[in-house]
Amino acid sequence: MSLILDHVNYVYGDDTPLAVKALDDICLTIPDGQFIGIIGHTGSGKSTLMQHLNGLLKASDGSIYFNGEDIYDKDYDMKKLRSKVGLVFQYPEHQLFEVDVFTDVCFGPKNLGLDQREVELRAYDALRKVGLPDELFYQSPFDLSGGQKRRVAIAGVLAMKPEVLILDEPTAGLDPRGRDEILGQIKKLQTETGMTILLVSHSMEDVAEYVDRIIVMNKGKVMYDDEPKKVFRHYKELEEVGLAAPQVTYIMHALKEKGLNVDVDATTIEEATRQIYKALTE
Amino acid sequence: MGIIKTKNVVYEYIRRDEDGNVEGITKAVDDVNLDINQGDFIAILGHNGSGKSTLAKHLNAILNPTEGTVWVDGMDTNDESQLWNIRQTAGMVFQNPDNQIIGQVVEEDVGFGPENIGVPTKEIWERVEESLRAVGMYQFRKHSPNKLSGGQKQRVSIAGVLAMHPKCIVLDEPTAMLDPNGRKEVIRAIRGLNDVEGVTVILITHYMEEIIHADKVFVMDQGKIAMEGTPREIFSQVEKLKNLRLDVPQITLLAYELQKKGILLPDGILTIKEFIQALHL
Amino acid sequence: MLRDITIGQYYQTESVLHKMDPRVKLGGTLLYIISLFLIKNFVGYIIAALFLGIVIKLSKVPFKFMIKGMKTIILLLMITVLFNLFLTPGEELVTVWKLTITVEGLRSAVSMAIRLTLLIIGSSVMTLTTTPNNLTDGMEKMMRPLKVIKVPVHEVAMMMSIALRFIPILLEETDKIMKAQIARGADFESGNLLKRAKAMVPLLVPLFISAFRRANDLAMAMEARCYRGGDGRTKMKPLCYQKRDYIAYICILLYLAVGITVGRILF
Known part of the structure; x- marks a missing residue:
């Protein structure tokens, strides 16, 4: 049970001289239950990649297998794929349209052709999972705060009970607390339900704390694909392509250079504090 | 009196239910007093919904206070006859780069403001050129704004305001919709305006790393000024900032955590260099 | 497409x-x-x-x-x-x-x-x-005599040029909302005319809301840049x-x- 990309290529504007290779020979295996961060700057191909995973874009070349089945097979049910691989776009609150929060969240499961009871059950469950207070369920989604709207929009995808959840910049525009709350909620979701999560982001700092694995995209290619601390070892190369490791990485390297005996692989403040404290008190 | 001064400013709006009955009154800005000196770089911080954007819109008379007074370069914003002088003195850049560019070509957009205030044709061209150069966008002057990156669009917006020769620029979360590289570009351009052109900058944001270079920082919460001081003074109060839904840079947080464990470090460390010096390494 | x-x-x-x-x-x-x-x-x-x-x-x-x-x-x-x-x-x-x-x-x-x-x-x-701006400038100048009979020539020209500026942005937005709703299982392509028209609601409501929000933002940005109609304006590129x-x-x-x-x- 997994998502496999086999030599996937995607070319924009195929027939024009301005053809751009947005994805260049991507090979990836995404096993069940992993929390993955996809990092890259604007135009690196990360959003294009994301849209391939649930069939919104079709690869110019190569194959994608979901749970062992080729999604480009003629008989393959795309609608089913889309319910199994949930996709939350950037600023998802811009897609809300119903009169109240609950009805909006029902839209996804209703499209799956489920009976009313199941639809409502799922909607309720999804709203609980994103931590939206009950008293807001029957408010107009347009009266909510930015952070609340975003939760509703995420619930709208969760209600389809996907096995894989892909989120494109789910924290864009939120304040620091709002960002931590959403990321914390997603992490909780992953540990509780064992859902596979792909988090698309610009920021290493945001994902470093949460993910098991980081895929760095650059110019349509996978540049690094490893656990966070191993990826951050390449902080100099990352800088060259306009990305950066978390500030902690730089701090640890600077300390090491000054002769302090610390492990440069520390990626979170917690780890770094422990390391530095130990080194200083030794 | 400074370039911008507010005295006991209150802004209320009335919430109504679906039938139009008054549900309650919200104070978006509550008794704010500011006095900003010409040439300063001011940062206003606050979480979403803290009232910082509402306050910003008072600084060039897009909104007028319910109570209290705002003066821009000595002009009262309630004085209708000064409206256009006020807007020319205090320019404003907004959050969404797509929704504030009017022109189809970069240079035409930058010329829009000067056209409105009746600048002669020849001078418009001079102003457009100098403004685009100031933000490093001159080579893109013939481009369509739709083809630019977010950071570039926002720099065009800044040039558009700059071409009106304001004394002060208010930027309302100009980087909220940009990626890290775009954010850096824009902040660099803003700092350039302040350092080189001497324009007073009021930057509204919730990104902590953008305010390190500010002369003074105000933190807003529930419409009030909750904290004010230099960046160092503000960042010394890690717990208080966290309670206000904000954050500190990782280096500041790390130093704070070590401090809590008994390591002797000064408050409010802002850079890696400072941190290493403080550790006497 | x-x-x-x-x-x-x-x-x-x-x-x-x-x-x-x-x-x-x-x-x-x-x-x-x-x-x-x-x-x-x-x-x-x-x-x-x-x-x-x-x-x-x-x-x-x-x-x-x-x-x-x-x-x-x-x-x-x-x-x-x-x-x-x-x-x-x-x-x-x-x-x-x-x-x-x-x-x-x-x-x-x-x-x-x-x-x-x-x-x-x-x-x-x-x-x-x-360029659309140039075009509307031309129209404005050609139709200037109509101003005598109270035709809002400048306003019409300005509206046209703004509309043209926002067409590509709104097209991109339509594309994005469409994809997002398809990801939530929406179906824009099958069914009879009535069903298809109904399927457009999840696309049109967000699109209208977005257009209004943009219009509101733009009006504010124009006012902040001292726009007050055609009187007293100079031209960067006079014809x-x-x-x-x-x-x-x-x-x-x-x-x-x-x-x-x-x-x-x-x-």
Whole structure:
């Protein structure tokens, strides 16, 4: 049970001289239950990649297998794929349209052709999972705060009970607390339900704390694909392509250079504090 | 009196239910007093919904206070006859780069403001050129704004305001919709305006790393000024900032955590260099 | 798919046509369209096509790019041709089932097809070589006399240029919302007309909300930049005729004279 990309290529504007290779020979295996961060700057191909995973874009070349089945097979049910691989776009609150929060969240499961009871059950469950207070369920989604709207929009995808959840910049525009709350909620979701999560982001700092694995995209290619601390070892190369490791990485390297005996692989403040404290008190 | 001064400013709006009955009154800005000196770089911080954007819109008379007074370069914003002088003195850049560019070509957009205030044709061209150069966008002057990156669009917006020769620029979360590289570009351009052109900058944001270079920082919460001081003074109060839904840079947080464990470090460390010096390494 | 629409798009390059005063291009296009409906025979159409060919050559816009824009309106063209083909009374040529093609019908269908094609390409040459701002500037100046009878010329021109600026942005937005709703299982393609219309709600509501939000933001940004209507405004790029503009006028008039004489009288 997994998502496999086999030599996937995607070319924009195929027939024009301005053809751009947005994805260049991507090979990836995404096993069940992993929390993955996809990092890259604007135009690196990360959003294009994301849209391939649930069939919104079709690869110019190569194959994608979901749970062992080729999604480009003629008989393959795309609608089913889309319910199994949930996709939350950037600023998802811009897609809300119903009169109240609950009805909006029902839209996804209703499209799956489920009976009313199941639809409502799922909607309720999804709203609980994103931590939206009950008293807001029957408010107009347009009266909510930015952070609340975003939760509703995420619930709208969760209600389809996907096995894989892909989120494109789910924290864009939120304040620091709002960002931590959403990321914390997603992490909780992953540990509780064992859902596979792909988090698309610009920021290493945001994902470093949460993910098991980081895929760095650059110019349509996978540049690094490893656990966070191993990826951050390449902080100099990352800088060259306009990305950066978390500030902690730089701090640890600077300390090491000054002769302090610390492990440069520390990626979170917690780890770094422990390391530095130990080194200083030794 | 400074370039911008507010005295006991209150802004209320009335919430109504679906039938139009008054549900309650919200104070978006509550008794704010500011006095900003010409040439300063001011940062206003606050979480979403803290009232910082509402306050910003008072600084060039897009909104007028319910109570209290705002003066821009000595002009009262309630004085209708000064409206256009006020807007020319205090320019404003907004959050969404797509929704504030009017022109189809970069240079035409930058010329829009000067056209409105009746600048002669020849001078418009001079102003457009100098403004685009100031933000490093001159080579893109013939481009369509739709083809630019977010950071570039926002720099065009800044040039558009700059071409009106304001004394002060208010930027309302100009980087909220940009990626890290775009954010850096824009902040660099803003700092350039302040350092080189001497324009007073009021930057509204919730990104902590953008305010390190500010002369003074105000933190807003529930419409009030909750904290004010230099960046160092503000960042010394890690717990208080966290309670206000904000954050500190990782280096500041790390130093704070070590401090809590008994390591002797000064408050409010802002850079890696400072941190290493403080550790006497 | 939505990005294929080239009508109303500007193609950036350096050419005589790009530099020309928008009033010449506006007036010229108008006269050209009139000429197409005055010409009555095929020699006339050849002259019209030749004239357009030369203009396209001068514009330096690739012909392929123009043709791409035609794809979207081919349906409209087909319908018009078919109507003409079957619904013109006259001398019977062939009858298939209940439909009769007449000699006159064939004649008018072919000339209609030629006219419409030339008309569409002709007007797209104008929009491809003129920035929308420039175009609205030209319209504003040409229609200035109407101000005397209280026509809000400046306001109309400003509205048009803003609309043109936001078309690509809203198209992109439509694409994005559509994808997002498809990801939530929405189906925009199957079902009968009623079902399809209903399926548009999740697309149209967010789109309208977004358009209103943008309009609101833009109005605020314009006010903040001291916009207060057309009075007292100066122009960054004021329109004034150059030598090439007068030459262009003469060329257009010459074409008109030749085209109409040949197209109506000589043959």
